[in-house]
Structures are given as C-alpha cells and as structure tokens.
Amino acid sequence: MYRYDEFDAKMVRERAQQFRYQVERRIKGELTEDEFKPLRLKNGLYLQLHSYMLRVAVPYGTLSARQMRQLARIARDYSRGYGHFTTRTNMQYHWPKLSEVPDILELLADVEMHCIQTSGNCVRNVTADHFAGAVAGELEDPRPICEIIRQWSSFHPEFNYLPRKFKIAVSATKEDRAAVKYHDIGMEVITNEAGETGYRVFVGGGMGRTPYVALEIGKFVGKEDILAYLEAILRVYNEYGRRDNIHKARVKILAHQLGADEFRRQVEVEFAEIKRHGTLHLPPEELKRIEAYFAPPAFEDLPETAPEFEAAVKADAGFAAWTRSNLTPHKAKGYAIATISLKTIGQTPGDASAEQMDGLAQIMEDFGFAEIRVSHEQNLVFPHVRKKDLPAVYARLQALDLGAANAGLITDIICCPGLDYCDLANARSIPVAMKLQERFADLERQHELGEIKIKMSGCINACGHHHAGHIGILGVDKKGVEFYQIQLGGSGAEDASVGEIMGPGFGKDEIVDAVERVVETYVALRAPGERLLETYRRVGMTPFKNAAYQEQMYAAY
C-alpha cells in the first residue's frame, strides 16, 4: 500500500500544527464559532448532539495493521473505547474533546493518517472498490489514481471553498461496488477502441433530498489528462454552482439543470484552457511510481481449493454459512476475499471496539496480511486470504464477535448514526436497524432470501444511502413522532437507480412488520434466481404496497 515520503509526512505534521493554532484561537475567542466552523469541518470535526465528532480519512478504504492499532488506541484513549466505520469508508469517533483533537491529529500523523478535508465544502476522501486489486475481472487497481487524486485535492487552493461538499469514487470492474453513479464525480476505468486505458467520467450523482444518478460527461478521458479534466469540472462548479440555497448547492443540481450536453460543453472549454496551460499533466512515470506502491503481494501458486478449507466446510455449519455469504472469488487460485461483517446481530452497524480493532490487527500480523479494507457498506475486508487459512481466520473473527455470516444479506444493513448521535437527524435509525436484524436473524432464512440490501437514513441527508437500497428506509419526524418511509428498487451498483417511495410512513413499532411483509411478498412472487430488486423491477410497486399496508391502521401521511 501507499507509504508517505518526507513530503507527505511533513504535510500531515504541519496540518496538525495548523489546526492546533486554529483551536487555540477559537478557545481564546479570536475566532467566532461561525468562522471556526468551516475550519474545523475541513478537519473533519463536527459539533453534534452530545459532543464533538472527529472523522478520520481512510483513503480508498485501505488500512495497515499498524494504522488499525493506532485507531484502536485513539478509540480507547479519546472515545469511550469504540469507533464507527462510515459509508464513506472513514472512521468516526464520537467523544473527543476539542482541546485534545490536535493531539489525535499528531497520533494519526505518526501512522501516515489525517483528517484533511473529511468534511467541509471541498473535495472529500476519495473512495474505491473495496475489492480493488483482489477481485477477478478488474482492468487495473483503481487505488493509485485515487492516491493521486488525494494528493491533488489536498489543500487545493482554488477548491477549498466550493458551494458544497464534493465526493469522488473510482471503480475498475463492470460490477460497480463503489457506487460511482451516486457521487459528485464517479470514474470508471475503461479501455477505448485503441486499447488505451482511461476513465469514463460521470458527474452529478447524489442522494440527499434530491437524489440523482450521475450523467456521463467524459466518455473517455486519457490518464495523463485526468487531473486537468477533474479541475475543469471543479472550476465550472465553483463558478456556477448555487450558493444562495444550501439544498441546491451540490453539483448534481447544476449538472442536471444544465443537462449533460451543456455541462460537458462548459467543462470542455475549461479543460482546453487548463491543457493549454500545461501544468496539470500527469506524467505516465509518476502514475507508474504510485502504482508500484499498490503492487499485489506475491501470490503463491496454490491449488484451487485446500483440504483444510473443504474439511471445515463439512464439519462446521457456521463456517459453511460464512463462506457462502462472506467470501468473494479472488483473482488468484487458492485465495479468497473475505468480508468481515460489522453487522453482528445486536451491534450498532459499522461500530468496532478498540479490542476488535486490535484483534483484527493481530490477525493481520499473524497471517501476514498487509492490509485491510473498509467498504462503503460499513464492513471490513481481508482482500487476500489463502483458502487454507480461512478456517483459522474465521475462528479468530468469531472470537472477536466478528464472524457474522450475513454479508450482502438482509441483516447486512447500512445505517447512519441517526438521532442517537446526529443533530441533523429526524429519527433514530440504529434501534430500527437492530430490530430488523433481530427479526431476520435466522441464518437459514437470510441465505434463502438471498441478496437484499436494506439501507436506512435518519433524515433526508441520506447518509445511510436509503435511495440506493433495494429496500430503503427513511426516518422522518411528524409532530415529534418518528415515522419510517419505505422505498423500493434503489441500487447503488452498475444498474444504479433511485428507489421509489412506497407511500406514507410506518410507526416505529410497525416498520419491522411492514418490511417483513414486503420480503414475504417477494418470496411469493419471485421467479427462480431472481433477487428482490429484480422481482420489484419486473412486477412494480403495487403488490408490495398492498402487502405492506395490509394491516396498516395508522399510516402517518
């Protein structure tokens, strides 16, 4: 994985000092809270319901064992012993004290980490496919270009005061696990007719109160030009994105208002100017140099499977279930990609304790894993596991209470922190997610239901990606009472679509039953091999709606 050189290292050190000075001035009263807010946000520091919340960047979701141990230490010393992995593959701590945040930044700098631009109206942490570099069928590892974008966007002098936040994701396979069409800029690695590799660039995807699937703006952008192209998009946005209404300030509004053709024309004008200037060219040797950091480990020449693995599948039903849901085929023979579910029934989705983080780091060290990934579905991933090691790895995960066999299944619920933590939220989301997990806890039933992605947000800002859920749940507040709306048919994958709202919300004691009726309707209607999403797309909303409201006496609105 990427290692800082002296320049990167100095940047994060100086950033910690810079933030220390900002905190000092705030505490002395030289900065008003209004002035301090955007400054602290650019360093990922929010002021929430009960305390500050600090968001640590995990660029393209990749962590080393050493970094994981440091995250555990920070959780233990500054945050009541746990941290929360987010849908942007970041780590959030909920209880730091303002005066201690600069010290946390120093600890992060010690392990080549930071909080730079994890919030604020600037380019945020760049995300990638969490199976990058491991999965079959990938054109190339998308993370080197993510690292180049990380550097280019960090402290960008022109684009640190954009109309609104700006998120970039990169994918390099036909299957889109990075939700590129739901990002401000989504990049897909593709090959053109001449056989060159470059990027298809989408602009203007997003969730929130006006969800949009992104428009294709750059059909093929060559590698050497990609930074110039991104800069052109950002400039058009900085100049013409709306600043009069925070709810209309994202690039999705500008792009969809102008339309793909006009937005593309404006980008092309800027792109030509930036290229004429010539300074933002990305030399192929530089890309190669960064790519070398991401070279995969030397894979052993192994047989397709291992006797230890086959024996454990036969002997241990729990392990067998885990292999069915939590393993993904690896590009190298004899290896697997293992997803570590952070959705253990009864646990807050995405949370990990300091002990669990330390335990994961220990597994990495003991089995020689150089890295662990954070996925936007709030799970973790060991990208390169020898099949013969899987039974032992699984046993270690189970001992950490991280052996849930539900990756991609109905209890693998994406969920924002909701009203339990967040002052933007209208409703609690964690307790509802936990009740849904309990309802569908039966593992056999989960596997029988197949891939069902439930995504839940506690308000229309959609941090829980409810628009992209096969079943999306949105918490709303009506006169001080929490209600939950169901959406169906959303997808954040290569077949991206925005879910359709079913109708009035359900009360907190009704929502779990309503979801179950939706799921049972799917079971009754599905054609062989059909996922819930496909059944919904084939038959439409009506049968699901009829079933969901069947016993519904008190629909809210």
Add this chain to the structure above:
Amino acid sequence: MPLIKNGAFVEDRFVFIPEGQAFPDDGGVMVSLARFQSERDSIIAHHRPVCVRLAANENPDVLKDDLPNIDAIALEFPIFRDGRAFSWARMLRERFAYQGEIRAVGHFLYDQLAFLMRVGFDAFEVRQDFRIAEFSRAMAEMTYVYQPSVDRRKTVMQIRRGE
C-alpha cells in the same frame, strides 16, 4: 482599511468612489463594474490609476478586453465561505495573463491567506488590528504544495521528479 502588498503594509493608491459620487480631480479610483462599464471611455481617457471592484458573482471575463487599461482588480468576499473569487483570480492570471494588482476585499480569514496568494491575489485589505507577523506566519504554515497554481511553486510531484 490597511492594505498588505508583497508581505508589507503599503499606502492604498485607490479611493473607492460610491455610485453617484463624482470623481476627485486626480488620484486613483476604485469603482464598481457597473460604473466602470458605463463610464469606461472617460475613465480611460483620464489616465488615472483605476481599480475595478467585482462582486463575487461577476465573472472577470467581461473585462478581458480592457485589462491593459486596468491597474488593479478587487475581488469581493461577501462572506469567507464564498469561494468564487479563488477561481476568478486564477482565471485572470492564467487565462488572461493579467499582470496588475489583484486585491482581496471583504470578509476573508487569516486561514485563507495562503490559498489566496497561491491563486494570484497579491494585495489584501485587512482588519485594523491585523499584525503583519500574522501574514508571514500564514505563508509559512505549509512548506509544500501538491498542485500547480498561479504562484508557480514547485509541486511535491515536481520535487520528487527532480524538476
């Protein structure tokens, strides 16, 4: 308002002339874009130093043919969060090769000075209590830069490549 240029306090050679107020007999004037456009010919004929003050939503593109006649352009920050002027300044320097003064006016913060400098601002109207030592401090907070900009500082990539 105290004015910083080239890292030091300097005398301001422009006086802002509000709408409807007559120009003084001599000396530099700062005018709005609307006033510059309506009295362009007489302002230029007078050969006095002129600074055109643009609001955040006024694209300096409209001045491109007059740039040789304009001594300074003031770009306004209605609120420090409004970052349009970062692009306007860069466009003036890079696209139009504007050599005159580009001045930051309005509400901007200490914490933005280094970015402002990087995109081509060279003059700053600051608060009365602003200490010049703070300016040097702001410039020195970050040793390296990752991306090319108007200031032509060597980027980390260029240093790595031995350029």
